[in-house]
Amino acid sequence: MGLIKNIKLYSEEIQISADKKEILTSFLLNGFPTTKDEEWKYTSLKKVIAKEYRIENKGKIIDSSVIEKYSLGFKNRIIFSDGKLINTPTIKGVNITGFSEFESATTDSILQLNKALSQNGFTISVDKNTIVENPIEILFFSTTENSFSQYRNQISIGENSEVKFVERIQNLNSSSSFVNHFTQTNCAKNTKVEFNKIQNNTAESQLIDTVNVYQDQDSTCNINTLIFGGSFTRNNLNFEQNGSNCESNMNGVSVLNDNQLADNHTFVDHKSAHCRSNEMYKGVYLGHSKGVFNGKIMVRPNAQKIDAFQSNNNLLLSDTSSIDSKPQLEIYADDVKCSHGCTIGQLDDDALFYMRSRGIGIEEAKAILTYAFAFEAIENISAKQVKTLAKNLLAQKLNVDLDFSL
Amino acid sequence: MLQIKELKAGIESNQILKGINLEVKAGEIHAIMGPNGSGKSTLSAVISGKEEYEVEGGSITFDGKDLLELDPEERAHNGIFLSFQYPVEIPGISVSNFIKSSITERRKAQRLEAIPSKDLLKMMREKMELLSIKKGYLSRNMNEGFSGGEKKRNEIFQMSMLEPKLAILDETDSGLDIDALRIVANGVNKLRSVDNATIVITHYQRLLDYIIPDFVHVLHNGRIIKSGGKELALELEEKGYDWIIKEADKKWA
Numbered sequence: 001m002g003l004i005k006n007i008k009l010y011s012e013e014i015q016i017s018a019d020k021k022e023i024l025t026s027f028l029l030n031g032f033p034t035t036k037d038e039e040w041k042y043t044s045l046k047k048v049i050a051k052e053y054r055i056e057n058k059g060k061i062i063d064s065s066v067i068e069k070y071s072l073g074f075k076n077r078i079i080f081s082d083g084k085l086i087n088t089p090t091i092k093g094v095n096i097t098g099f100s101e102f103e104s105a106t107t108d109s110i111l112q113l114n115k116a117l118s119q120n121g122f123t124i125s126v127d128k129n130t131i132v133e134n135p136i137e138i139l140f141f142s143t144t145e146n147s148f149s150q151y152r153n154q155i156s157i158g159e160n161s162e163v164k165f166v167e168r169i170q171n172l173n174s175s176s177s178f179v180n181h182f183t184q185t186n187c188a189k190n191t192k193v194e195f196n197k198i199q200n201n202t203a204e205s206q207l208i209d210t211v212n213v214y215q216d217q218d219s220t221c222n223i224n225t226l227i228f229g230g231s232f233t234r235n236n237l238n239f240e241q242n243g244s245n246c247e248s249n250m251n252g253v254s255v256l257n258d259n260q261l262a263d264n265h266t267f268v269d270h271k272s273a274h275c276r277s278n279e280m281y282k283g284v285y286l287g288h289s290k291g292v293f294n295g296k297i298m299v300r301p302n303a304q305k306i307d308a309f310q311s312n313n314n315l316l317l318s319d320t321s322s323i324d325s326k327p328q329l330e331i332y333a334d335d336v337k338c339s340h341g342c343t344i345g346q347l348d349d350d351a352l353f354y355m356r357s358r359g360i361g362i363e364e365a366k367a368i369l370t371y372a373f374a375f376e377a378i379e380n381i382s383a384k385q386v387k388t389l390a391k392n393l394l395a396q397k398l399n400v401d402l403d404f405s406l
Numbered sequence: 407m408l409q410i411k412e413l414k415a416g417i418e419s420n421q422i423l424k425g426i427n428l429e430v431k432a433g434e435i436h437a438i439m440g441p442n443g444s445g446k447s448t449l450s451a452v453i454s455g456k457e458e459y460e461v462e463g464g465s466i467t468f469d470g471k472d473l474l475e476l477d478p479e480e481r482a483h484n485g486i487f488l489s490f491q492y493p494v495e496i497p498g499i500s501v502s503n504f505i506k507s508s509i510t511e512r513r514k515a516q517r518l519e520a521i522p523s524k525d526l527l528k529m530m531r532e533k534m535e536l537l538s539i540k541k542g543y544l545s546r547n548m549n550e551g552f553s554g555g556e557k558k559r560n561e562i563f564q565m566s567m568l569e570p571k572l573a574i575l576d577e578t579d580s581g582l583d584i585d586a587l588r589i590v591a592n593g594v595n596k597l598r599s600v601d602n603a604t605i606v607i608t609h610y611q612r613l614l615d616y617i618i619p620d621f622v623h624v625l626h627n628g629r630i631i632k633s634g635g636k637e638l639a640l641e642l643e644e645k646g647y648d649w650i651i652k653e654a655d656k657k658w659a
Contacts, residue, residue, distance in 0.1 A: 354494040357454050358508040358564060359482035359515070368507060372498030379498075401510070 003049040003148065003178075004031055007113075010055040016116070024116040027109055039108075042292045042324040043263040048206050048232050051176055053148035055117070059084035060143040062172070067139065070170050072385040074137040081141050083120030083149050093130035094163070097123045102154050104184055108236075110208050114182045118152035121182075128158035128188075135164040135196075135383050142205075145175040153183040155193075162192040166386055171205040178206040185211065187219040189243065194222040196386045200229040200393055203258070210236040217243025217272070224381050225264065227254040228393050233262040241303075244274040252281040253377045253390070255397045256289035256321075263292035270303040270336075279310040282377040284370055284398075285321035295340065296328040303333050310340040315347065315373055317366075347373075367400045374398075407432050407603055408453075408572055413464035415452045421462065422448045424628035430572065433600040437614055437639060438607045440625035441647050446607045447491060449625070450576045454488040455481050468572070482508075483515040485571030489561040489578050496548035501560065502530060504548045505567050512568070533566040537593045555586030562593040569597075574605045579613040591616030611643035626651050629658070 011024050032049050033040040059082035067079060078096065079087040088096045099121040104111060126132065140151060157163060171177040187193055199207065207230055213221050227233050239248040254262040268277040283291040293312045314323045327340040347369045355365035371394055378390040395401070413426040422445045430436055440446050452459050453466060455478035466473040468484060476484065496504065510520045521529075530544060537559060549557050558578055565573055575594065579587055594604065594617050606617055614622075614636065622638040623630045624647070631654035632638065642650075 348494075351494045351496055353456055353478060354490065354496075355504075355508075356478035357482055357488050357490075358504075358568070359479050359512040360507050361479050361511055361515075362477070364507065364511055365479075368499060368504075369496070372496050375498030401507070 001052055003051065003053050004028065006053050006055055006148070007117075020116045023112050027112050027116065030109060033109060039265065039294075043234060043261065048178060051146070051178075053146050053176075053178060054144055055148050057082040057144040057147045057149065059086070062086070062141055062143065066141075066172065070139060070141075070168060072137060072166060072389060074166065074385070075134050076132075076136045078122055078136065078138045079141070080120065080139065080151070082143050082147060083151065085120070085122065088122075089136070091132060091136070093127040093161075094132060094136075095125045095127075099123065099152060100154065102152075102184065104182070104212065108210070110180060111182060111210060114150050114152055114180050114210075118150040120150065121152040121154070123153070124155045126155075126157045126161045126163050128160060130158065130161040130163075132161070132163040135166050137166045138168070140167070140169045140179065140181070142169075142171045142177040142179065143173065145173050146177070148178045149180070151179065151181045155183060156186040157188055157191045157193055159188045160190045161188075164194040164196070164383055166196045166198065166383060168198040169201060169205075169207060169209075171202045174202070174204065176204045176206070177201075179208070181207065181209045183211045185213045185221070187213065187215045187221055189216045190218040191216075192220045194382065195224070196381065196383060197223070197225045197235070198386070198389065199225065199227045199233055202229065203231055205230045206232040208234045208236070211238065213237075213239045213248070215239065215241050215243065215246045215248065218245045219243070220247040220249070222249040222251075222382075224378070224386070225250070225252040226378065226390050226393065227252070227256070227262045228397050230262075231260055234265065235263070236265045236267075238267045238269070239277065240269045241272050241275045241277075244272050246272065246275040248277040250279045250281070251377045251380055253374050253394070254281075254283040254291055255374060255394060256284070256291065257286040257397075258288060260287075260289045261292075263294075265292075265294045267296040268298070268308065270297070270299045270306045270308065273302065273304045273306070275303065276307045277309070279312075280377050281312045282374050283312070283314040283323060284317065284374055285314065285323060286317045288318075288320045290321065291323040291325075293323070293325040293342075294328065295326070297330070297338060297340075299331040299333045299336050299338065301332045304335045306333065306336040306338065308336070308338040311342070313341075313343045313373070314345070315370060316344060317346070317370065364400070367398045371395060371398050371400045407469060409465075409467045411465050413452065413466060414462040415448065415459050416462065417448070417459050422628050423452065425464065426628070426630060428623065428630065430603045430605060432571070432603055434621065435598070435604045435606065435617060435619045437619035437622045438605060438625055439609070439611075439622060439639065439642060441651075442609070444625045445628045446625055447576055450488055450574045450605075450607055453481075453574060454478060454486060479511065480515070482568075482570075483512050487565050487568055487570035487573045489558070489565060489573065489575045491577040491580060493549050493557045493561055495550045495552075497550045499548045500545050501548055501563075502527065502544040505530065505564060508564070508568060530567065533563060536566065536596055537563055538589055539563060554581035555583065558582055558586065558590055559593070562590050566593065566597055570602065572603050572605070574607065576607045577609065578606070579608055579610065587613065588616060611639045614639045624650055626654055629654070
């Protein structure tokens with residue numbers, strides 16, 4: 001059986017529009033991407049799609065204590081239970097509603113599937129000249145066993161506005177879950193938007209998370225990705241800079257053990273001059289875990305004076321962990337500054353000795369140094385609650401005891 | 407307290423220490439001087455347990471224990487502290503968290519309960535005052551972006567928190583201006599007691615104007631070639647190392 005079969009059976013039962021039906025037919029014909037596909041060369045979906053899933057799920061009522069457990073306590077919360085929208089906040093200058101159809105420019109089969117099957121998600125529009133002070137927290141809970149869910153979200157931010165989002169996808173049962181999550185974001189002139197993705201799901205959870213960001217001039221978009229949990233995580237962050245003086249920033253931390261896999265795929269399409277992009281991805285791999293990083297930067301012929309910086313630094317802390325890291329730069333303009341760096345290493349012996357000479361045992365010293373290595377990518381997170389959570393999750397996963405919040 | 411007998415050690419089959427004998431008693435300050443490449447830093451690395459160095463012969467005992475059998479952290483737990491010539495930068499770890507970890511780990515090894523953070527913080531503030539360290543310093547990342555003087559002061563600050571029995575100051579004066587040197591030396595002097603001992607490793611005499619040694623040893627080519635009182639340092643300052651080296655070379659020729 002497997003997921004393809006589940007989708008096929010489901011598609012025979014549901015009533016969908018002719019164009020969606022067509023998309024689905026084409027998807028079923030081609031199937032999920034395989035490692036023969038360049039964009040999926042190092043990340044195999046084979047095990048993920050071999051399992052059985054339920055595609056239509058009702059969404060159980062979630063106890064408020066459960067919500068509090070996974071919430072960072074923000075005032076503005078959007079909450080989903082198996083796709084069903086169960087809470088929307090009221091914020092001045094912000095219109096939040098449920099799922100609505102929209103077009104997305106893509107040939108990616110995962111997004112095709114998302115388009116064809118989606119009935120859930122949110123639509124947010126932020127008015128012009130609106131500064132949303134408190135971050136908007138979005139919690140997506142999976143309550144049904146072995147659920148396969150699609151979320152399709154659209155955000156548009158009006159000129160001169162600012163907003164921050166904190167997202168968390170959480171499986172509430174011990175069985176498997178698979179989420180195909182897509183957010184399309186339009187940033188008008190002079191806007192600032194930040195996404196914080198907390199990916200600390202259960203050991204049986206799988207996620208493909210895609211964000212397409214379209215930026216107008218003078219806009220800044222930051223995406224922070226914190227991967228600690230989940231068995232399979234694929235992030236696709238795609239930025240299109242359509243005006244001058246845009247800035248796209250990405251920070252990512254992956255701390256993986258056991259058989260976890262995390263793949264960060266980024267793409268910045270520099271279509272306009274005088275823009276910047278910054279990427280800092282840090283990975284720590286223990287056990288049999290596997291990391292993938294693919295950072296594509298495209299500088300179009302007229303996009304002069306581009307400043308693009310990309311780094312991917314990795315620590316392999318076991319003999320059975322691995323990382324595939326691939327910078328991919330395509331530069332068609334001649335007056336640009338693009339740099340990329342990728343490192344794969346072990347811990348610094350001098351630092352280890354320094355700590356041991358101060359009485360810190362070797363295991364603790366290794367854990368602290370690993371913490372310090374990963375910390376750099378969470379240092380710049382502006383939402384205090386997210387930064388604190390990231391620090392705590394990091395310390396917890398590495399078993400480091402650091403409690404001064406100085 | 408510390409007894410070094412006929413210590414021979416080196417790195418990658420290159421013998422650097424060729425038979426060191428040294429005894430340090432509680433309450434004493436020993437200065438080890440010598441030209442570049444004489445083996446000063448190797449000696450401090452071997453005492454503190456740096457693994458790249460191989461001990462080929464001789465012994466080091468500390469309070470009756472065979473020091474060479476112990477891991478670096480165990481040596482620290484027993485009361486040995488090395489102030490590094492080049493302190494290592496550790497981004498992401500605040501000074502306060504670093505010190506907390508070292509104290510907690512030592513207490514764990516001694517089967518003592520951890521000191522609550524609040525009390526540790528109070529101790530840190532007291533020691534900071536002693537060393538004229540400004541506020542805000544505790545939350546800075548360990549040695550990251552510190553000036554040479556700040557790094558050395560941070561070493562002495564850690565020493566003050568760990569209260570070692572034996573402190574080894576490896577070229578603590580290098581890279582310090584005269585004001586920083588005075589602050590560091592004052593710190594060392596204030597922490598001095600009849601129960602602890604200090605080994606000052608230095609290239610120049612000037613630090614010894616501020617930290618007055620009981621004994622001065624001259625290290626050359628892996629051996630202590632002359633020992634004396636504090637006046638030996640002054641004599642070296644005036645006449646250089648050549649005259650002693652000539653004497654020694656004649657002796658070992």
